[in-house]
Amino acid sequence: MVQCVHTVKELRNILKPLKAQGKTVGLVPTMGALHPGHATLISQSSKQNDITVVSVFVNPTQFGPNEDFDAYPRTLDNDLKVVEGAGGDIVFAPSPKEMYPSEDMTWVEVTGNITKVLCGKTRPIHFRGVAxxxxxxxxxxAPTKAYFGQKDAQQVxxxxxxxxxxxxxxxxxxVPIAREQSGLARSSRNTYLSDEEKSQATVLCAALNLALESFKSGNNDLESIINITKQKISSSEIADIEYVECYGLPGLYELKDKIQAPSLLAVAVRFGNTRLIDNIILE
Amino acid sequence: MVQCVHTVKELRNILKPLKAQGKTVGLVPTMGALHPGHATLISQSSKQNDITVVSVFVNPTQFGPNEDFDAYPRTLDNDLKVVEGAGGDIVFAPSPKEMYPSEDMTWVEVTGNITKVLCGKTRPIHFRGVAxxxxxxxxxxAPTKAYFGQKDAQQVxxxxxxxxxxxxxxxxxxVPIAREQSGLARSSRNTYLSDEEKSQATVLCAALNLALESFKSGNNDLESIINITKQKISSSEIADIEYVECYGLPGLYELKDKIQAPSLLAVAVRFGNTRLIDNIILE
Known part of the structure; x- marks a missing residue:
């Protein structure tokens, strides 16, 4: 049976005796609205640790003023079922006041190119909120291991x-990106999509795979790979591209004309009002 | 015998088995140049914990561009003796490269008035470096307890x-401020003072005590308490006042006309080229 706690004190009281026994703890940080993508993170944690804690917290500080903080889906009852089904043990679902006890914030911020490219360009405070x-x-x-999805590649x-x-x-x-049968990357924001938008959005995965094929067949020209991806995405008339970019791994370093393996090819594209991201590693 | 290690890995290798045995660990973070003020922190930690770790690291990120980072005294051999004498067990003396492994920094920053008043006004990046x-x-x-001196009241x-x-x-x-017999608060920067400056600097402690007496005798007028302190400090001709300010505790909240107990009365004053700080709690 999954235990659901809302305060730091309750959580620590549960974890303390378990840690004293030497148990390992896996942490899966989420914003809730759990889908099968999250379930793969939780079930991997549950295989690799004695105890798995899933945090469910729609973090206000990683949303910009015109973003979807209020609209973001909140489905705690269903989340508890997903956690249980995937083998998680504890859900930590704190209030914003619990997580941000002071009026003036203490911030953790990673600086440099790594937070300025890709989503960092249009979401300038996002990664500060995440960090x-x-x-x-x-x-x-104080987990032994913490689990994050490759879907949010820049976050990783x-x-x-x-x-x-x-x-x-x-x-x-x-943990690798979980995809629907259609290839669409699983995301809590997919619930915003109409059936038509959802069907069109499968072009993202198709475009990334096309680029990977081209790279694997010997094309390491940065501009060409970007163009192949953009052209394929643009084959959907409702796709509104925010970015298609490619950076070196690790650390998202700037590439010159040629792509070095491994590199991250990442896209952000709007379908209607919904902004989707997806990515693939070129290697 | 005190052990001195220079890398995170060595330190963790020593601490891991001790923690597995349930030993408590006290941490005393310092910038070295250890004096009897530090010794009181170390000996308190050694009484309250199984193991005491003293870090000795002149942290570059808390010095401004025109401050005394290069000149700051570095006396590791003597520091080891002070730690040993005070009952410390391990000295952690890392290089800047060990503590800052990436070119682009990850910062922790406490925002709001608390870092903007007092020393925050003239040292805008100082507390970000400290945090x-x-x-x-x-x-x-991962200490059980961490020890800091009341001398750096805003840092606390x-x-x-x-x-x-x-x-x-x-x-x-x-830990309360350690003072020389003369009343001068102990500080690594006292080594910069000439005999004459050192003698004049005793006016700081005298001024703070005078203000406390006045407060205790019923004077809770903010302006009056500040003026009493400033006037006494100005009785030294070489004292160059940077600030004399008073804020409410905890959190250094802004006071209106009246001082509420407890409040912090804090001063920063230059004697020659040396900037000294001191403070007293009005309660």
Whole structure:
């Protein structure tokens, strides 16, 4: 039976005796609205750790003023079922006041190119909010391992850097993108899509795969790979491209004319009012 | 015998088995140049914990471009003796490269009035550097308790806020100001003072005590208390006042006309080229 707690104190009271027994703890930080993509993270954690904690917190500080914080789906009852089904043990669902106890915030911020490219360009405060809330969760849970989806590829790179710079004593585990049969990357924001938009959005995965094929067949020209991706996405008339960009891994370093393996090819595209992201590693 | 280590890996290798045995760990973060003020922190930690770790690191990110980073005294051999004499067990003396592994920094920053008043006005990046390096040390050592001197009163308030906001699982212990017989607050920067300056600088402690007496005898007028302090300091001809300010505790909240107990009365004053700080709690 999954236990659901809402305060740091309750959570620590549960974890303390378990840790004293030497149990390992996996943390899966989420914003709730759990779907089968999250379930793969939770079930991987549950296989690799004695205890799995899933945090469910729609973090206000990672949303910009014109973003979908209020509209973001909140489905705690269903989330508890997903966690149970995937083998999780504890859901930590705090209030914003619990996570942000002071009026003036303490921020954790990763600086440099890594937070300025891709989503960082149009979402300037997003990664500061992510780094801050994830740091808090790390300090609250002190997990052995923490699980993040490759779907949020830039988030993964930012958090890897943060873990290294701040000496968090844990292993960050990156889980591959979960996709629907159609190829559409699973996302809580897919619930915003109409049937038509959902069908059109499958072009993202198709475009990324086309680029990967081209790269694998010997095309390492940056501009050409970007163009192949853009052209394919534009074959959907309702696709409104925010970016199609490619950076070197690890750390999202700037590429010159040629793509070095491994590199991240990432896209953000609007279908109607819904902004979707997807990515693939060229290697 | 005190052990001195220079890398995070060595330190963790030593601490891991001790923690597995359930030993408590006290952390005393310092910039070295240890004096009897530091010794009181170390000996308090050694009484309250199984193991005491003293970090010795002149943290570059808390010095402004025109401050004394290069000139700051570095006396590791003597520091080891002070730590040994005070009952410390391990000295952690990392290089800047060890503590800041990436070119682009990850920062921890406490925002709001608390970092803008007092020293925050003339040292705008100082507390960001302090919060960042102390967060790293907390993550590296994961201490049971961490010890800081009341001498750096604003630092104490900033770190209390940070510990609360970021959910560091430790107790922050504040140790009273250690003073020379003359009343001069002990500081690594006192070594910069000439004999004459050192003698004149005793006016700081005298002025703070005068203000406390006045407050205790019923004077809670903010302006009057500030003026009493300033006038006494100005009785030294070489004293160059940077600030004499008073804020409410905890959190350094702004006072209106009247001083509420407890409040912090704090001063920063130059004697020659040396900037000294001192403070007293009005309660």
């Amino acid at each position: 801050t809330v994830v740091s808090k969760l790390f300090n609250i849970v 790179e930012v958090l890897k850097r943060m873990v290294k710079d701040m000496f968090f004593d844990l292993e960050l585990v990156v | 960042t390096v102390v967060s790293k040390l907390f993550n590296i050592v 308030e900033v770190l209390k806020r940070m510990v609360k906001d970021m959910f560091f699982d430790l107790e922050l212990v504040v």
